[in-house]
Amino acid sequence: MAEIDRWWNLHPDLLYQITEHLYFYDDYIRLRLVCKEWNSKLSSIPHHKRNPWLLLPGTTHDSSLNHILDKEQIYHVMFPDFDINDNLIYGSGYGWLITVVISNGAIRMLNPFTKSHLDLPPISTFPDVVRYHRDWWHVGEYVLVELSDGSIYTIDAISFHKYEIWKIVISSPPDNEDFMAVAIYGECGNLAVCKLNDKRWTDIPMEEISPLFQDVIFFQDKIYAVDFDTNLYEFDKKVIMDELGKKPRPQLVPLLTSIGGICEPPPPAKLATHYNCSMNKYVIGCVDGSLLMIVKHDDWAMKMLHICNKFDVFKLTKNSKEWSRIHSLEDYAVMIGYNSSVQMFPGKSPYCKANHIYYTDNQVVLHTPGEPSLQDMGILNLEDTKTNKILPNVEWVCPPTWLLP
Amino acid sequence: MELLCIRQWISGLLPTVKKWLSAWCIKPVGGALVRQEPEYILLALMGSPLKKIMLCSSEKEIFSVEEQVMVQHSVIINNMIEDGSYNHEESKIPLDCVDSKTLKKVIDYCTHHTHHHNDNQEDLEAWDAQFLNVDSNGLYDLLMAANYLEIRNLLDLIYGTIKNMIKGKKIDEIRRIFNIKDHGFTPEEEEQNRKEYPHFY
Numbered sequence: 264m265a266e267i268d269r270w271w272n273l274h275p276d277l278l279y280q281i282t283e284h285l286y287f288y289d290d291y292i293r294l295r296l297v298c299k300e301w302n303s304k305l306s307s308i309p310h311h312k313r314n315p316w317l318l319l320p321g322t323t324h325d326s327s328l329n330h331i332l333d334k335e336q337i338y339h340v341m342f343p344d345f346d347i348n349d350n351l352i353y354g355s356g357y358g359w360l361i362t363v364v365i366s367n368g369a370i371r372m373l374n375p376f377t378k379s380h381l382d383l384p385p386i387s388t389f390p391d392v393v394r395y396h397r398d399w400w401h402v403g404e405y406v407l408v409e410l411s412d413g414s415i416y417t418i419d420a421i422s423f424h425k426y427e428i429w430k431i432v433i434s435s436p437p438d439n440e441d442f443m444a445v446a447i448y449g450e451c452g453n454l455a456v457c458k459l460n461d462k463r464w465t466d467i468p469m470e471e472i473s474p475l476f477q478d479v480i481f482f483q484d485k486i487y488a489v490d491f492d493t494n495l496y497e498f499d500k501k502v503i504m505d506e507l508g509k510k511p512r513p514q515l516v517p518l519l520t521s522i523g524g525i526c527e528p529p530p531p532a533k534l535a536t537h538y539n540c541s542m543n544k545y546v547i548g549c550v551d552g553s554l555l556m557i558v559k560h561d562d563w564a565m566k567m568l569h570i571c572n573k574f575d576v577f578k579l580t581k582n583s584k585e586w587s588r589i590h591s592l593e594d595y596a597v598m599i600g601y602n603s604s605v606q607m608f609p610g611k612s613p614y615c616k617a618n619h620i621y622y623t624d625n626q627v628v629l630h631t632p633g634e635p636s637l638q639d640m641g642i643l644n645l646e647d648t649k650t651n652k653i654l655p656n657v658e659w660v661c662p663p664t665w666l667l668p
Numbered sequence: 669m670e671l672l673c674i675r676q677w678i679s680g681l682l683p684t685v686k687k688w689l690s691a692w693c694i695k696p697v698g699g700a701l702v703r704q705e706p707e708y709i710l711l712a713l714m715g716s717p718l719k720k721i722m723l724c725s726s727e728k729e730i731f732s733v734e735e736q737v738m739v740q741h742s743v744i745i746n747n748m749i750e751d752g753s754y755n756h757e758e759s760k761i762p763l764d765c766v767d768s769k770t771l772k773k774v775i776d777y778c779t780h781h782t783h784h785h786n787d788n789q790e791d792l793e794a795w796d797a798q799f800l801n802v803d804s805n806g807l808y809d810l811l812m813a814a815n816y817l818e819i820r821n822l823l824d825l826i827y828g829t830i831k832n833m834i835k836g837k838k839i840d841e842i843r844r845i846f847n848i849k850d851h852g853f854t855p856e857e858e859e860q861n862r863k864e865y866p867h868f869y
Contacts, residue, residue, distance in 0.1 A: 269808050270808060281830050296865060299857075300852060378864075
């Protein structure tokens with residue numbers, strides 16, 4: 264056997280085994296930098312780790328984490344240009360994070376694995392922004408915002424940057440030419456879209472003044488969104504792409520029928536509104552073409568006392584006219600929160616279990632500094648409806664989110 | 669031949685004992701579940717010499733080792749014995765991809781861990797650390813052998829060592845440790861890497 268350069272030629276399976284034993288993610292990067300052979304055998308994004316990641320924004324060596332998670336399960340990633348106190352994460356998908364810079368309203372996409380980044384149009388280009396203003400009367404910059412009914416209100420720029428966006432979802436990694444991002448924004452929960460290199464966000468016009476969308480996904484060439492009342496809306500992505508491509512500035516056709524609108528099936532359940540309760544809806548596309556809707560009930564009282572949240576799961580099979588209530592996700596798990604709501608097939612993974620709902624908080628508005636109990640993350644086992652809260656007493660600068668490479 | 673007579677005697681005289689022993693499983697340190705033939709258990713109890721197997725290195729050197737030791741640690745050898753492809757009386761197990769020096773070390777590891785599995789954790793770890801005090805070539809050979817023979821705990825030990833060899837080190841140092849003389853990147857690629865991750869160099 265040749266003595267020299269044998270490690271160079273290490274079999275991919277063995278190399279992969281080495282990465283399984285690494286603690287710091289930086290060591291994974293080191294392995295890829297050692298030599299060309301290893302670089303080609305190890306993907307830049309650790310896809311082989313089919314496990315979802317929970318992104319915990321904060322300083323490294325946070326001791327509160329160490330006794331809760333096994334050492335091997337935490338990868339520390341340093342982001343040199345990223346000020347954790349100035350950013351809020353409003354979306355994640357395909358290994359990318361979408362963040363809003365609080366100080367200037369820029370919207371950035373960041374990949375913590377490859378450390379690359381690119382910008383989306385800033386908040387100032389959202390359709391409801393009339394203009395930014397600064398005068399001696401107000402402290403700091405403020406924004407004039409137009410509501411769907413035509414009325415205008417003012418808000419200071421910092422708060423505007425924090426609360427304008429509910430969620431941003433992307434259709435694919437940005438190197439794809441069909442890339443599109445959709446945002447739920449504004450007081451009325453409207454939808455806006457943009458493509459790469461767009462200068463502004465374009466509104467998807469709705470008949471309702473306040474549709475109050477709560478979740479949106481790209482699924483099979485369509486955009487599906489669910490609103491406050493659990494109505495499902497369907498939009499045709501291709502049509503929107505074409506409209507966006509038109510020059511000069513595109514006007515999305517006001518008639519809903521050409522882009523899409525409310526879906527035939529009626530909402531899954533007439534949800535009784537409790538005044539002290541908020542409900543978050545999530546929509547997920549499944550491998551078999553059906554759609555899932557998850558309704559997360561958060562009782563205010565429950566939040567204070569750390570009682571389990573309640574989840575209802577509904578399924579709409581392809582071409583069906585009705586939602587049906589289901590009580591088991593069978594072999595799949597779902598991850599919801601600020602990330603693009605997804606269904607996962609955990610298989611034999613020790614870290615992700617079937618028939619579980621992995622959820623993180625996605626209501627920045629409700630976060631009060633100094634009250635970590637309001638930040639809600641956990642894992643629900645649908646079989647016994649028991650919830651495992653994740654790190655309930657740790658305070659986060661911005662809400663943690665799931666990240667799937 | 670002597671063994672055969674004893675076996676027949678036991679089978680004839682103690683059928684109920686044999687039945688009881690058939691259900692007796694031994695769970696060794698390595699994790700492989702081994703079911704011993706009842707006759708051999710009795711023989712072991714009676715103090716007869718433990719069964720040995722022959723392992724043959726790539727250099728055609730033959731090593732004799734207790735069957736129980738190898739069967740506990742190596743999934744491959746355990747399977748060979750279980751499915752009967754190894755004939756005790758005459759054959760040896762050829763291991764063409766393992767040289768004598770490495771094979772001896774592997775046998776050392778398995779033997780020590782079988783005989784000392786009741787030792788306290790610290791002593792075992794100290795022994796392991798001493799055991800893996802080898803250069804990168806030796807480590808590579810051990811990794812290949814452990815992988816081929818599917819010795820799980822030795823593999824975990826080796827990977828743990830490799831992890832420590834990488835952790836926090838500069839790239840040039842890692843290349844030196846693993847004897848990688850030519851990294852294979854073009855000058856442009858190497859420069860790009862250094863620009864992108866300056867703190868690793």
